[in-house]
Amino acid sequence: MATESDAGGFSLQGGFQENRPMFTLGYHDSKRETPLSELQYGYLLNQDFSVATTPITNSNFKSRVFKVVSDHLATLKANGEKGTSIATASRADPILLPLTPEDTSMFPSQAVNTYVAYTSPWIDLCSTDPVVANISRQVLNLEVNYASWCGVKSIIITGPGQDASKDGGNQGLAQYSRAIQEVLTIAPSISVLIHIPMYREPLVGAQNETLSSLNEQEASKADGGDIDIFTSWDSWNQIRSVCKYNPRLLVALKVPKVMAEKDLQNRWFCEPLHYLTLGPEVFQKNKAGYPSLTRNHQDMIFAYMRLKNAPWLLLCDVGPDVRHITDGKDEKPPLSEADFPSLAEASRPAFRVSTDSSVYCEYLRWLETQQAPFSVLETPILTNFQDWLQSPLQPLSDNLESATYEVFENDAIKYDQYELAIAEALKEWNELSLPTSKPGVIVMAVAGSGRGPIVTKAIQAAESTGSKVEVWALEKNPNAYVYLLRQNAQKWGGKVNVVKTDMREWKGPVVSESPETGPVYGKIDILISELLGSFGDNELSPECLDGIQHVLAKPHGISIPQSYTAHLSPIATPKLYADIYTRALTDATAFDTPWVVSLFQLDFVAQKVPGHPRFQEAWEFSHPIPDSTLDAVVARRSGGVVGGTGGSMAGAAGANDHNSRFCHLTFVARTRGVAHGLAGYFESTLYERKSGPNKGKKCEISIHPERIDEKSKDMVSWFPIFFPLKQPLYFPADTELEVSMWRQTDDTKVWYEWLVEAWTWVGPSARVKVASSDICSSRKIACLM
Known part of the structure; x- marks a missing residue:
């Protein structure tokens, strides 16, 4: 495989054998004053470009505007007025x-x-001169x-032209923002695309002439000091x-000559990128004299190209x-003697600097082939789900x-893990010779069987371990029940009891x-369920398993899963x-909904620091719950709690209060940024060995970003959950983001409430709050029990 230093020929061998992101190229000539002719545009299309820019006005218009501003400033100076004064109520700016x-040269055409x-x-x-700012706004409009x-x-x-951190920048940025809104x-x-640099690199060489250069005070301002890459x-x-x-406001991001650190790259990754613009300063010559990009530039481009709406390269x-293409003629300069090398020169390796401008396109096409192929999680179907909100x-x-x-x-990984967990439970049951609910037979029930995939896995686990089992499949969906009966007749050979x-x-x-x-009811030894949601408990797995626990045999009954934990991290996601x-605008509950997405x-705005990981556990549920808890539930429902302790803060009997939860987590953000909400994930221990040489061995599933590959790589059944904030929460550098979250219940439904606060240290032992969200609540769209 060629590297950036030896990619002189940009071989495409093997480039089409695997599916990779495609580059879309655009063309921009900053010195051009007229739109491309039809032949010029066709020439670019033949050179593998897909789009080209065009100026709206020309130098004649520029000269006219410069003269208007220059004359007006001269008049103000002659009259003793300061053009940079803010008090301009009585002054009439030119129109x-x-x-x-x-x-x-732009006119309507096809x-x-x-x-x-x-x-x-x-x-x-952004000019602090009101005349320049006003004329600039008129030109733009x-x-x-x-x-x-x-x-x-x-x-x-x-x-x-400058950021709020510079002198006068805050005023200028306010003017600029207002102009874009207009x-x-x-x-x-x-x-509308804002052409903005990834960060402000030190100015090199001559700068473009602007209207501000007509004002001596404005023109004398110079940037200096340390570089703040986030301005x-x-x-x-x-x-x-x-x-x-x-949604019509997008970014044309200017790629810097020196690539920025990862934190800034990640910040721009989550923004609405439409173009990555590459100027001549970004490219360097390799040893063969061809243009190339550094490895850091390549990695950044490769990462951005994985977006569903990948940016174009301009x-x-x-x-x-x-x-040279004018009036239908190709007016290239005549060939010179240098274009006809001798036989000896022609036989030498062509290690020379190429002047053919098409090599930039060739290089980018070669670079396109160097990307990693799409993974199993980047199929078109799964990619279409990227950042797509689902209730x-x-x-x-x-x-x-x-x-x-x-x-x-379709998620084989999840069901393989379930089969492994069931098999481990059966093997340990047999090894310990535990008593069974039915003589000589381990009784298993799959609660919420759906169309039966876990029932199939339970049967396979029994066969692989040589266990004699009795299987029950429970399902409330009447349509799925019909399908289960058919599966039992055609696939399971009538071995399953479908209810x-x-x-x-x-x-x-x-x-x-x-x-x-009448009927006499027995117990079950292993209860299997697939009731987990993106946040573990958000599809009411705790409430469901509490309701069926009375049929689980004591004391050896097993629940699969045995436990699950919920995890949180604050994120920036402008798109969502x-x-x-x-x-x-049409749905009053949009910001109250925990979205599956x-x-x-x-961008994960919190960093991993000692004592404060980027992803933190909110709470845990374990099954089966203690008998004393179940007894309290029954007592509360029957009104049998003595001494006035019955009832909950939600106004109900409090029978489900044991499934309420609260957490308070502290995250550390080293760089300033903005949080749009909380990302939620879950992990679950399906089964953990309690004895023998494999004691402590776990069968797990996880969507935790840092541990999914270790526990259930390529599992796709669950997308994360997103708890949005009604207003973006901006915070400064070195901020502690404190997250409070509640799982609330009133015995008929379950909902979440969440709050994010930003605190910063002002001394060794003193903090101040710099921002806070409202308390958000999903009660209006709560999960019904």
């Missing part, structure tokens, strides 16, 4: 005249809607309005916050030169469709029955927040 045919318009980079919306009328579908606007209103059907992201965060996370001032299931109150069951059944019932109402396996005494914000385009 730009409309565009003329001499100001632009091709114009395929272009990406680029606004004039010489305006300065004129260009955007005209481009929209011509039929352009997307526009790139140069990002703010643009989104002026052009309601256009996508550029801060500016973007303010712009999109002012614009209320408008080559800025590198790539093919189309100026959590309510299997107790709803009957699931067959297609829903089928999706879960249509809510597991909480089941009295146990029928041992005998007579007209005089924008989606929920839009839904909230395949989280992908996100």
Whole structure:
């Protein structure tokens, strides 16, 4: 495999044998003043480009605007007024005249809607000079309005010239944000892309001339001091916050010459990236003289290309030169003697710096083949679920469709782990010669059998361990019950006892029955269930298993799973927040819903530090619960609690209060950022050996991001859960994010409440709160028991 240092030929051998993300290339020439001609655009398409930018106005318009500003500033100076004064209520700023045919070469055409318009980079919306800022805003509005009328579908606007951390930057950034908000209103059907650097690199070489250069005070300002790599992201965060996370507001991210640290890369990863822009300074020459990117640049691009909507690569001032294509003629310069090497020269290795601009495209196409192939978790179906909000299931109150069951059944990893857990339980039962509920037979029940995949695994586990078993399959869904009967007849050979019932109402396996005494019910030795949700308990597994525990044999009865834990981490996910914000316009409960979602385009804002891991356990449930707890539940339901201790804070009898939970967790954020909510995960111990040489051996499943590969690699049955905040929580660097979460119940339903607070230290033993969310609650859409 070629490396960045020896990729002179960019061999594509093997590049199409495995499926990988594809690169989409774009073309931008900052010196161009007119749109590409039809032949020039066709030439670029033949060079494997998919899109090109076009300027909206030309140098004639620039000269006209510069003259207006220059003349006005001169007049103010002559009159003794300061152009940088904020008190301008009595001053009339100049008004730009409309565009003329001499100001632009863009006109409505069949091709114009395929272009990406680029606004004039010489305006300065952030200027502290009110004249410059006002004229810049007028220019932007004129260009955007005209481009929209011509039929352009997307526009790139140069990002703010300075950030809020610089002198006057806060005022300038407020002006810039307001201008972008206005643009989104002026052009309601256009996508607006902010061309902004990943971070502010030190200025190198000559800078572009802007309107601010006409003001001596503005032009004399120079950047200096230490580099804060998060100021550029801060500016973007303010712009999109002012614009209320408008889905038409996107990012064209300028890739830096020196790649930033991972924390910043992860921060931009979760933003709405549409372009990664690559300028000539980003490329370096390899030993063969061809352009290449450093390994850090490659890794960043490879990571960003795994997004469902992968960003396009926009080559800025590198790539093919189309100026020689005019009027249908290819006016390349005539060949010179250097183009005809001697035989001796031609036989030498071509280790020379190439001047052919197409090598940039060739290199990127080669780089495309160096990506890792899509994994088993990156199939088109699973990729389509990335960051797609789904309401959590309510299997107790709803009957699931067959297609829903089928999706879960495609996860072989989960069912293999269940089979392993059942087999271990049977083997240990036999090794210890434990008494059984039915002489010589281990009685097993699968509670909530669905279409029967775990029933099949239970039968296979019994066969592999040589255990004699009796299997019961319980299912409340009347449609799934029909399917289970068919499975029993065609697949299980009539070995399974299928019962249509809510597991909480089941009295146990029928041992005998007579007209005089009625049915006599027995017990079960192993209770198997698949009731876990994305947060472990969010589909009411605790309540369901409490209801059926009375049929479990004592003292040796086994529950599979034996326990499960819920885990949390605060995250930034602008994409999901924008989606929920839009839904909230018509759905009042959108921000109160714990959404099930395949989280992908996100940033974990907390870092792993001693004593404060990035993912922290919220609470745990274990089964079976103590008999004393069950006795208290029965007493509360019957009103038999003496001494006035009955009842709960939720206004009910309190029979389910033992399944209430509370946690208070502290996370550490070293860099400043924003939290949009909490990501929730679960882990479960299906079975743990209690004796013998394998004592302590566990069969587990997990969706914990740091442990899923260790415990249940490639398992896809459960996506994480997302608890959103109604307002994004911005916090400074070195902040402690304190999360409080409650699992609440009123005996008829279960819901969650969550609160996030940001604290920062102001002394060795003193903290102050710098931000706090509202207490969020899912009570209005609680899970019904």
